[in-house]
Amino acid sequence: MEYINNELHLGPKKKNLKSLTANYMRPIYVYDLDFIRMRFAAMSQALKNVRIFYAMKANPNPEVLRCLKEAGSGADVVSLGEIKRALENGFSPADIVYSGVGKTRHEITEALKLDIYQINVESLPELERIGQIAKEMGKKAAIALRLNPDIDIKTHPYIATGLRDNKFGMELSLVPELIRCLKSYAGSLELVGVSLHLGSQMLEFEGYKEALERLKKVFIALQKEFSSLQRFDFGGGLGIYYDRLDLAKEEAILKEYAEITLSSLQELNCDLQSEPGRWLLGHAGVLLTQVQYVKKTSEKTFVIVDAGMNHLIRPSLYEAEHLILPLDKKSEEGVFDIVGPICESSDFFAKDRKIAKVKEGDFLAVMDAGAYGYSMASSYNLQELPLEICI
Incomplete structure (x- = not known):
């Protein structure tokens, strides 16, 4: 993002965001397709x-899917819903x-x-x-075993999926039973x-590298069978940085990730195969929202906007801290809680955040909202869902 003539612009081609608010009715998710193409490349x-x-x-928007x-x-x-959405937007079964x-x-x-193309199996009962x-249908299912190496990658506990107390994947100790099941359904x-x-x-990749080494041994053993x-x-x-925009650093991290992966598995x-989401889409999207009130109490000053946790739940759910910028550049700053209209105390985008002083009617951009934003949105309190615009 960059301010040009004091107005916020998005993406490599520096697209003006304020122009999208001309006929503003409700919050808007904006996705920059050029940025998505750049990241995928x-x-x-x-x-x-x-x-x-x-x-x-991460983001099932049809235009985003067609772009990718x-x-x-x-x-x-x-889900089956995602399968249908993929097929509707150009993907074939062999792509899924x-x-x-x-x-x-x-x-x-x-x-x-x-x-x-492939079903990733998460449990022994699912494999059975x-x-x-498949046997009843006279089909042969192409399956991959999602194995859980019990490795901690130091992330928020709600988005960690590789530990033995997570619901995802199968412990390595289960491999003998999985082999028996696969052989009992050899025709299916x-x-x-x-x-x-x-x-x-x-x-950071210390845990990831260890996980690759553990699974590599299992892969070799399974391939013999x-x-x-x-x-x-x-x-x-x-991952990406939410507290700053540093694309050069993120590309360096990507390079390190790729080198570890390719050297470990060569x-x-x-x-x-890889399954990225956030790295491709996170920075490509922003949520535009309008200030409704600036409310002062003896303890705090609240900036109340028309978007809320129902539109972007990451701050409430994951304690995520998104950059929040006014569409018009301002020189004065203050410390505010930026909150939404939802009847929950957890409905906030930022607490005690130092940002530009804004007034009723101003627009804010909640940055880096291209992944796990609209896809996790709801109509709680019977609020309308945001609009989505691809630029």
Whole structure:
């Protein structure tokens, strides 16, 4: 972002945000497609010969999906709804990896009818269910085992997924039982991959490197049992900075991540897959919101805006701190709580935040809201959902 003539502009082509508020009715998510293309190209270049499956849960906006499909991405999905959205926007079944811990019989049946590329299996009961359904349908399901290496990557506990007390994946001690199940459904299940995902917002890689080494040994052992095993899915989770914009530093982190991944896995001589979301989309989106009131009490000054936790829940849920900037540059600053209209004390975007002094009617941009913003929004309090605009 950058101020030009005292107005906030977004992205590599410096697009004016204030112009989007001319007929403002309610909060607006704005996504910069040029930025998304730029980030996808950077990741593709760093992760050479890795097939990228964009994690749709981060942002399933149709224009965003079409942009990524045109750039060469596949789709990582976690529901039948996401499968349908992917197909509606140009992805083929051969582009889709199906993840998620709670796949229903109906969802599995529909996925098998479509012959999607790969189902990432999260539990032994799920593996048995897929085997039974595939057998009844006369199908052979291409599956990958999501294995849990019990590694801590030092992130917020709500977005950590690689520890033994998480609901995601399967402990390595379960591998013998998984082998038995795979062999008992040999005509209906084809083991094509091993999958890993440690969590989100990963900015240092000591734990990640250890996890790769652990799973590499398991992969080699499994390949001796199943010659069909040819894919290693190392997941996503690469983080971004929310407290500042430092794209050069983030690209350096991407380079380090890629070097660790490719050097650790090169001896496997297999197909590599990744499932990024936030790194591609986070900085590409902003949430525009209008100041309704500036309310002073004996303790605080509240800036009350028309967007809330129902539109962007990350500050309330994850204690996330998004940069918040006025669309018109201002010289005076103050310390404020920036809060929304929802009837919950947890409805805030920032507390005791030093930002530019604003007045009723001014517009603010909540930055870095392109991932896990609109996709997690709700109509709580029967508030309307935000608009979405791609530029």
